[in-house]
Amino acid sequence: MIYEYLVILGYFALIVGIGFAFKRLANRSTSDYFRGGGKMLWWMVGSTAFMTQFSAWTFTGAAGKAFNDGFTVTMVFLANAIAYFVGYLYFSHRFRQMRVDTPTEGVRRRFGTHNEKFFSWTLIIFSFINAGVSLNALGVFASAVFNSDLYTTIVVTGLAVLLVSVISGAWGVVASDFIQTLVVAIVSVACAIVALIAVGGPSTIVTEFPTSFVMGPEMNYPLLLVCAFFFFVVKQLQSINNMQDSYRFLNAKDSSHARKAALLATVLMGLGSIIWFIPPWAAAILYPDATAEYPQLGAKAADAVYLVMAKNTMPVGTVGLLLAGLFAATMSTMDSALNRNSGIFVRSLYQPYFGKGKQMSDTHLLHVGKVMSMASGIFVIFVALFFSSLKDMSLFELMMSVSTMLQVPLLIPLFFGMLIKRTPSWAPWATVLVGMVVSWMMSNVISADMIAGWFGIEELTRREASEIRIAATIAAHLLVTSSFFIGSSLFYREEKDAIKQETDSFFADVETPIVSEAGHDQVDAEQRHKLGSMVMTMGIGLLAMMLIPNPLWGRMVFLLCALAVFAIGWMLKRKSLQQTDGATVTQS
Numbered sequence: 001m002i003y004e005y006l007v008i009l010g011y012f013a014l015i016v017g018i019g020f021a022f023k024r025l026a027n028r029s030t031s032d033y034f035r036g037g038g039k040m041l042w043w044m045v046g047s048t049a050f051m052t053q054f055s056a057w058t059f060t061g062a063a064g065k066a067f068n069d070g071f072t073v074t075m076v077f078l079a080n081a082i083a084y085f086v087g088y089l090y091f092s093h094r095f096r097q098m099r100v101d102t103p104t105e106g107v108r109r110r111f112g113t114h115n116e117k118f119f120s121w122t123l124i125i126f127s128f129i130n131a132g133v134s135l136n137a138l139g140v141f142a143s144a145v146f147n148s149d150l151y152t153t154i155v156v157t158g159l160a161v162l163l164v165s166v167i168s169g170a171w172g173v174v175a176s177d178f179i180q181t182l183v184v185a186i187v188s189v190a191c192a193i194v195a196l197i198a199v200g201g202p203s204t205i206v207t208e209f210p211t212s213f214v215m216g217p218e219m220n221y222p223l224l225l226v227c228a229f230f231f232f233v234v235k236q237l238q239s240i241n242n243m244q245d246s247y248r249f250l251n252a253k254d255s256s257h258a259r260k261a262a263l264l265a266t267v268l269m270g271l272g273s274i275i276w277f278i279p280p281w282a283a284a285i286l287y288p289d290a291t292a293e294y295p296q297l298g299a300k301a302a303d304a305v306y307l308v309m310a311k312n313t314m315p316v317g318t319v320g321l322l323l324a325g326l327f328a329a330t331m332s333t334m335d336s337a338l339n340r341n342s343g344i345f346v347r348s349l350y351q352p353y354f355g356k357g358k359q360m361s362d363t364h365l366l367h368v369g370k371v372m373s374m375a376s377g378i379f380v381i382f383v384a385l386f387f388s389s390l391k392d393m394s395l396f397e398l399m400m401s402v403s404t405m406l407q408v409p410l411l412i413p414l415f416f417g418m419l420i421k422r423t424p425s426w427a428p429w430a431t432v433l434v435g436m437v438v439s440w441m442m443s444n445v446i447s448a449d450m451i452a453g454w455f456g457i458e459e460l461t462r463r464e465a466s467e468i469r470i471a472a473t474i475a476a477h478l479l480v481t482s483s484f485f486i487g488s489s490l491f492y493r494e495e496k497d498a499i500k501q502e503t504d505s506f507f508a509d510v511e512t513p514i515v516s517e518a519g520h521d522q523v524d525a526e527q528r529h530k531l532g533s534m535v536m537t538m539g540i541g542l543l544a545m546m547l548i549p550n551p552l553w554g555r556m557v558f559l560l561c562a563l564a565v566f567a568i569g570w571m572l573k574r575k576s577l578q579q580t581d582g583a584t585v586t587q588s
Contacts, residue, residue, distance in 0.1 A: 003316055003317045003320060003548050004317065004319045004320030004323065005320065006320070007317055007320025007321055007323075007324060007545070008320050008323055008324055008327070010541050011183070011320075011321075011324035011327065011541075012160070012327075014179065014534065014537060014538055014541070015176050015179070015180075017534065017537075018172060018175050018176045018179060018530075018534055019172040019176070021175070021530045021533075021534065022171035022172045022175050022530065030101070030343075030346065030347075030362050030365050030366050030369060031101050033339075033342075033343075033366055033369055034101050034102055034339065034340075034342070034343035034346075034347075034369070035101050035102070035247065035250045035251045035343070038096075038250065038251060038252065038253065039251075039253055039523045039524075040171075040174055040251040040252055040253060040257070040527065041253060041257060041524060041527055041528075042252065042253075042256075042257040042258075042260035042261045042264065043178070043260075043261075043264060044174050044175065044177075044178050044251075044527065044531075045174065045248065045249060045251050045252045045257060045258065045261035046260065046261035046262070046263070046264030046265050046268070047174070047177045047178040047180075047181040047264070048173065048174045048177035048178070048248060048251070048336065049084070049248040049249070049261055049262065049264075049265040050177075050181060050264070050265040050268045050269060051177040051180055051181055051184075051336075052177070052245075052248060052336045053080055053084075053240065053265070053269065054184065054269075054272070057133065057134060057137040058077075058276055059137075059276070059306045059322070059325065059326055060137045060138075060304070060306070060326075061137055062076070062077075062276070062277070063276070063277065063279070063280040063305050063306045064280070064304075064305060066277040066280040066281055067280040067281075067283055067284050067290070067305040068216065068217070068284075069211075069216030069217065069219075069463065070209055070211065070212065070213040070214065070215070070216040070281065070284075071213055071214050071216075071281075072214075072215070072216050072219075072225060072228075073277060074273045074274065074277060075225075075228065075229045075232050076232055076236075077269060077272065077273035077276070078229075078270070078273050079229070079232040079233045079235070079236040080236050080240065080269045080273070081266050081269040081270035081273060082233055082236070082237070083233070083236040083237045083239070083240040083241060084240060084262050084263075084265040084266040084269055085262075085263075085266045086237055086241060087240060087241045087262040087265075087266075088259055088262035088263045088266060090241075091241040091246075091262075091418065092249045092252075092258040092259050092261065092262035093249075093255035093256070093258045093259045093513065094418065094510045094511070095243075095246035095248075095249040095250065095258065096249045096250060096252050096254070096255055096257075096258040096514060097255060097509055097510050097511070097512060097513065097514055098243075098246065098250070098506070098509065098510060099509050099514075100250065101250065101343065101347060102247070102250075102340070102343040102344050102347045102348065103123070103243055103244050103245070103246050103247050103250075103340065103344065104116050104119055104120045104123070104344045104347065104348040105347055105348065106243050106246060106506075107119050107120075107243055107414070107417075107428075108348070109502060109503075109505070109506040109509075110243070110417050110418075110503060110506050111413075111417065111423075111425065111428050111499075112425055112498070112499045112502070113352075114425065114429075115425070115428045115429060116348050117348065117349070117352075118428070118429045118432075119244070119410075119414070119428070119429075120344050120345070120348040120349050121349075122410055122432065123244050123344060123410065124341050124344060124345065124376075126406055126407060126410055127337040127340065127341055128337075128341075128376065128379055128380055128383050129383060129406065130337065130407070131334045131337040131338075131380045131383070131384075132380050132381075132382075132383025132384040132386070132387055133384075133387060134334060135154060135157070135158050135334060135380055135381065135383075135384035136154065136384040136387040136388050137326075138154075138157055138326050138327065139153045139154035139157055139158075139384060139388060150388050151385060151388060154381065154384045154385055154388060155381060155385070157327070158377070158380065158381035158384060159381070160327075162334075162338075162374070162377035162378070162380075162381075166338070166370060166373045166374055166377065173336055173339050174251060175527075175530070175531055175534070177336075178531060179531075179534060179535065179538065180325075181268070182535065182538065182565055182568065183321070183324055183325050183538075184272075184325050186321070186325075186542070186561045186564075186565065187318075187321055187322050187324075187325040188272060188275045188276050188325075189275060190314070190318070190557055190561060191278075191279045191306070191309065191310065191314060191318070191322070192275045192276075192278040192279060194313050194314055194557070195278050195279040195281075195282035195283075195309060195313060196278060196282070198282060198286060198313045199282040199285055199286055204285065205278070205281045205282060205285065208285050209281065209284055209285060210284055210285070210288055213281075216463070217463065218461035218462065218463040218464060219461070219463060219464060219467075220461070220464070221457070221464065224464060224467055224468065224471070225467070227471050228467050228470070228471045231470075231471045231474040231475055231478070232474070234474060234478055235408060235474045237415070238408065238411050238412060238415040239407060239408075239411060241415060241418075242411045242414040242415040242418075243414040243415075243417060243418065244410070244411060244414050245411075247336075247340050247343075248261070249261060249262070253516055253524075254513075254514045254515055254516040255513040255514045255515065256513075256515070256516075257516075279305075279306055279309040279310075280305045280306065280309070282309065283305050283308055283309045286309075286312075286313075287305075287308055287309070287312065290304075290305050290308040290309075306322060307319065307322070310322045314554075314557075315548070315550040315551070315553075315554025315555070315557055315558065316548050316549065316550050316554070317545050317548045317550070317558070321545075334377070334380060337376070337380070338373040338376045338377055338380075339373065341372060341373070341376045342368075342369040342370070342372040342373045342376070343369065345368075345369070345372045346365050346368055346369045346372065350365075350368055350372075351365065406439070408435065408439075408473075408474065408477045408481070409431070409432050409434075409435020409436050409438070409439060409477065409481055410432055410435070412431055412432075412435060412477065412481050412482050412485055413427065413428040413431045413432065413485050414428075416482065416485050416486060418510070420485075420486065420489055421503065421507055422489050422492040422494075423485070423488050423489050423492055424488055424491050424492050424493075424496075424497075425497075425498070425499070426488075427485055427488035427489075428485075430484070430488070431481060431484055431485040431488070434480065434481055434484045435477060435481040438473075438476050438477055438480050438481050439473065439477075441476070442469070442472060442473040442476050443473075446472070446476075447469075448460055448464075448465035448466075448468040448469045448472070449465070451468055451472050452464075452465075452468065525576045525577075526576075527576075528572045528573070528575050528576035529572075529573060529576035531569075531572055532569045532570070532571075532572030532573030532574075532575075532576060533569070533573065534569070535565060535566075535568050535569030535572060536565075536566055536569030536570060536573065537569075538565055538569070539562050539563070539565040539566030539567075539568075539569055540562070540566070542558055542561050542562035542565055543558070543559070543562035543566070545558040545562075546558050546559055546562075
């Protein structure tokens with residue numbers, strides 16, 4: 001186990017180093033701290049777009065779902081890939097063209113100051129919940145690795161993530177996301193290849209899966225899966241392409257870089273949706289009793305199946321690398337939430353409330369943002385502790401319940417607001433309230449059995465009931481909540497629109513591309529140079545893992561991983577040495 005600890009320690013040293021390396025860039029202004037000054041290159045932005053949609057839940061809750069139900073878990077992630085592709089086609093560059101530093105500043109330009117305040121508070125609260133789910137997922141896995149108390153593990157890992165998250169702002173967040181993307185890629189591909197060899201190839205997974213590989217157990221109605229996939233796509237289109245999550249693309253250097261970033265996220269999510277789940281699929285065949293190894297996790301025992309595969313089939317040291325990947329995924333979700341929350345709080349709440357009639361320096365606002373990040377992180381730990389007490393709910397069900405019940409109502413007006421120009425000022429917040437009522441009705445009044453009865457289905461399995469509940473909630477929001485916001489345009493009266501001029505200006509900017517001049521400026525070179533050095537350092541660390549006592553094939557796994565990572569770092573460093581042209585970006 002000593003090797004696993006050394007790998008994790010080395011990973012944290014690297015991430016802390018990234019924070020310090022980018023500290024100078026992040027601390028020049030609040031714009032640099034909250035969104036990197038809008039100067040980031042597409043491969044950095046694409047990595048953070050991918051990683052913020054990825055979390056420890058993928059290796060835990062989703063892996064447990066794959067272990068039990070087979071191929072169906074990929075629906076969620078394929079829906080993500082489709083949503084990012086739609087973002088590439090329409091949304092990503094328009095988000096960058098909002099010309100704001102924080103998402104809620106975009107809300108103000110589109111919907112006015114009252115809606116800005118409303119969404120500032122609600123989005124901050126929801127991000128606490130979402131980050132708490134991710135931290136809980138990490139705690140589940142880490143407690144299994146170290147055989148420690150779940151609550152203690154959540155507190156310790158949460159404080160570690162918080163420490164790294166607050167060192168630097170958006171520059172550190174996005175730079176670490178790029179490194180973390182490489183860590184996740186290494187872990188995923190290495191585990192998938194070894195799992196395929198161990199199980200005997202893809203055909204063995206399909207033919208020898210304990211239940212139907214495509215349908216999974218306790219599923220008697222194939223049409224239900226088709227409906228579930230359709231509604232997942234609808235949900236993820238809104239979850240990824242909305243004004244709250246526009247922060248992913250606000251960092252981009254220009255409109256072209258924003259679009260390339262969305263395309264990169266599409267490719268990574270599409271490939272990952274298969275690669276991530278090969279190990280749990282193989283585990284269902286090789287270790288059907290894997291959940292018995294961690295009875296202390298209760299209903300969440302299946303969520304540790306990745307650990308079972310890593311311990312039994314991978315070289316020594318891989319568990320540490322896998323846990324580093326989980327830290328990476330959770331840190332990405334959590335540090336992005338903390339950075340976004342601090343920006344929203346400073347620009348949309350603190351400055352308007354406490355800055356009336358006062359001249360607040362940018363330095364003062366920067367300090368306030370850092371304090372907010374720290375306070376947010378502590379609150380997220382308490383949220384994760386609460387979720388850990390829900391022993392009878394798997395991580396997959398927890399994530400789906402939180403996202404469909406709470407997230408969808410918030411994001412519907414922030415999605416359609418980019419498409420529909422004329423809506424009354426009350427429409428956004430009223431839509432959220434309607435959506436909350438719909439969520440409550442679907443949770444407490446309309447049951448899965450009731451819905452099944454409408455279609456003549458007499459009895460449901462537990463899994464079918466869960467699928468129906470999630471799909472029906474999304475469908476209800478599509479039919480009721482979305483229709484309410486769209487229909488509100490019928491009540492729009494131009495003569496009563498106090499922010500018409502601001503709204504027209506917003507949409508004019510949204511349709512006006514931001515173009516940077518040809519060539520590379522000093523900031524471009526600095527991004528490549530710093531990250532190239534960090535990536536090469538990670539490659540050296542992977543190379544050092546060859547010293548761990550392993551069979552020859554195990555050492556070769558680490559060698560190949562090290563060479564691939566080192567090559568990426570070398571290319572970045574080489575590119576940074578090219579002569580810069582001092583490109584100028586036209587932006588507000």
